Amino acid sequence: MTTSVTTMSRQAQPKGAGPRPSRPSRATRTRRTLVRGLPVLPALVLLALFLAGPIGYCVYYAFTDMRLSGASATNFVGLDNFRHAFAAEGFLNAVWLTLVFTVLSAVVGQNTLGLALAALMRHASKAVRAVTGTLVIAAWVLPEVVAAYLLYAFFRKEGELNAILDALRLPSQNWLYTLPILAVSMANVWRGTAFSMLIYSAALGEVPREIEEAAEVDGAGRWQQLWHVTLPLIRRSIGTNLMLNTLQTLSVFGLIYTMTRGGPGDRSQTLPLYMYEQAFKNSLIGYGTAVALMLLVVGGLFSAVYMRLLRTEV
Template sequence: MSAVTGTADGAPVGEPPLAPAGGGAKGTERDGRGAGRGARPLRWLPLAPATVLLLLFLAGPIGYCVWIAFTNTQLTGSSTSDFVGLDNFRRAFSDDNFRNAVWLTLVFTFVSSIVGQNTIGLALAGLMRAASRPVRTVTGAVVIAAWVLPEIVAAFLLYAFFRREGTLNAVLDWLHLPSQNWLFTLPILAVSFANVWRGTAFSMLIYSAALSEIPKEITEAAEVDGANGVRRLWHITLPMIRRSIGTNLMLNTLSTLSVFGLIWAMTRGGPGTRSQTLPVFMYDQAFLKSLIGYGTAVALLLLIVGALFSVVYVRLLKVEV
């Protein structure tokens, strides 16, 4: 069983065939061409431009972020910046608005990424395997179009959809269901659904690939043994695609944690602070309230959470490089 599992979702990717050892081993044999030993470091020279850019514009800001987070820097002048130790973090943990932002970020991530994108993506991928071809094509096109549209356009579309005068309420009226002002009464749910609308295609594509890797014989064998749909899903399909589920959840969560434009354009974190997730809170403190030091401390916390997820993700992949 474990061997089968390995092939079934060990390679949910299947993009270009990788020749991990081959290329490298041949490469080392290949430099007896006149250049000799002196040229060995030179052949790593092409790495330089990328490395310089990454150090300057990615590692640099991260280092700067760590430094600023421990100071009381304000936007109004750099002369006032002093080292304040852990004050920013202490302040954050006793700040009601910060705790509110953490809570809303958890709700946003749980509803939109873990429940929404992941489950709907899996359901769509499964249903598409059973559906007829035209339906499958149309569904794929519509869901993927929502994904490819620029973030800010998606935000405007869903703003129009959830407004009091918007399409959702029109549909609810037509069904004789109670309508309400979604962006005011349940702003965090509205932006979560917006994120589901925008991000489900990604999970759908991943699960489609993973499901197509499951050998037909296995599902057929289970069918012959009399396992019904739910049992087949629970005991066969889900275990076989568990690695894809893991990576998908991880990547969804990471991208959901850093959603800013969608929320900013739809609600600006409001009304009040009722849809203010951590990125919006960070922006609000650093720029609108000019507390760069405090905002950066929040950013650093976000970065650490992201980094932890990334480490888990890299380990989960067990990449061969």
């Protein structure tokens, strides 16, 4: 796709750069830009009111002591919310769990499994490929709460995972109680791997067969070939995919909330759940927003990196 996008923009260019007999005056050009840009307006208004607006509010609320109860007036409190956060055990716990959740499910789980699936599919028989693809994508298409409910049933003490472990004479346990963060991470892998698989299928499809065959003729084994030839060729896709996986995983709420409510205790309470609890259960909108702002900034940083990876295409 990289190549086709580049060719497309190359095709599009002659138009703008087309014959320009006499240079129009500045005023005419400004007017022309405005008229031509008019169709962007509805999108712009919607984005300004409902996306930029809330982000602006986010920055503002984060420095106030706004509460849901509305009993007292909202005051500007400077950096208090942030100071409070970094001193709070619950916040640090949430940061740590978010890190574990993201690394386990996005970086290791979805990304690696997605790549493995895409790579294996190139060598598998057609039927197996079709069935696996369908199942993995089905898990992705299902609504979030349904997926959460299915995985909840799977990991429950009396659920299917323990049934299998029993059958294999392996020790079973109450996964949602002993290792809740692992259970929700696996759930996220189950739900999100399709995305990586699709990205990598597209990327691998563009690796020219001749290059792989040449490596084969030179006596490279499959692993060597993958490591030295294929992976370097698709490194941009790897970067993009890692970023997108991370960004999606950072904002996972419904999956964890449905499966564990962040519990038991706070042992699967990632940042979005912590933010929710503080803002709505404890009515600390200001403090919750400060947590949200930090999440937004981290997301923004990742998004900026992702953009740099795509930069040549804008």
